Amino acid sequence: MTRSNRIHKPFKARFALLSICAAAVLFMVHCSGADAPVFVQEPLPYPQDALAPFISADTMRLHHEAHYGGYVKKANQLAKGGRFGGNGPEDLIRAMAGDPGRKALFNNAAQAWNHGFFFKCLKPEGGGAPQGILAERINASFGSFARFKNAFLSAADAHFGSGWVWLVQDGENLAVMTTADADTPIAHGLVPLLAVDIWEHAYYLDYQNRRGDYVRSVLDYLVNWDFVAGKLKNTQESGAGN
Template sequence: MVGVSCAGSGDGTIKLPSLPYNADALEPYISEETIRFHYGKHHSGYVKKVNRMIKGTAYANLGLEAIIQKTRGNADEIGIFNNAAQVFNHTFYWNSMKPGGGGAPTGIIAEKIEADFGSYDAFKTAFASAALSQFGSGWAWLVKDGDALKVIKTSNADTPAEGLIPLLTVDVWEHAYYLDYQNRRADYVDAYLQHLVNWEFAETNLVG
């Protein structure tokens, strides 16, 4: 798990990372209203909940990724995992977008997509299909698996499994798009791909 920093602060708390742009910067594709609810209510809510849950526990002074790794698959710690993973996922999502982004990439990431998917259009089809076929809440991801890129989807708060390096993600929980797109998830995913993807972030994660 790479690409974003959500480490513990040293005082037993996980901090809410700042948005990498202003709340209105992704308009008209994602509205300021959506950002203020999504980041200001949902994302910040996960930060508050995980801090309440880890207070006084062995997780209190760990970084976010360590908390996720130690609670993954542990039924007794599912609440901690869900909230910690959602802090990570949302932080990764904000960084996966930028104003004036989207469209076909260039550089190393473009060459790798061409090699592993056959074309950018083939990647775009695979990514959109994962995002649209995720039943209920979850995420679609571009990940590096060994030497190959692939598209996966995860349910609810889950993150890519150990060994997979996330490069990009799109949030397909309804709170990510409903104010702007209602039930038109396909239009939201298309806007993400055409106008918002931060390919520089993906390439940074790819090359390490």
């Protein structure tokens, strides 16, 4: 064995070992979800016909499969390979908010998030007035549930074009607000508690141009107040919104 071989053989072995390790790390990063979709289309928490007659099965099928599914697919396509300052959908939405160069990604990402939230705000045999701490917070912020309901319906009626009506936690208080198109309260540092989609695709098959009747039906018969109360509880426990 020459002196040269004695030097190079261990070096080659170490280099080969390092190469194998590097490949293994890259493989593990890939498999651990570095390229995994940011957004997941969540299943409806009830059958498509469960909200009839207030929202038909045809509307729910189109809304959940075509519209929501389309936003999720497009958002993941646009987000692929990017790094957005965090790990979750909310991080991506906050990072893209107000960036005119990433408007398409923000719109699809926010719509994907808004729809996932919205479908969970509904349930069969829901609606009416909430109970417990949520009712107390609504009374403290609006004066009464009737005043909250009037504020929510008025906001929906006054909103021009496509968008969303929300009940949000804003500091110490609850507030009603609308957002235009895909915009979402989480892009503004607010905590969503309840959402109602007022894009035409959400109601036109069932209500045509009677958007106010659709929003009133949601409040009277479909809101899942347990879900809303759960969001409020999470907000209080985490200190978010204060």
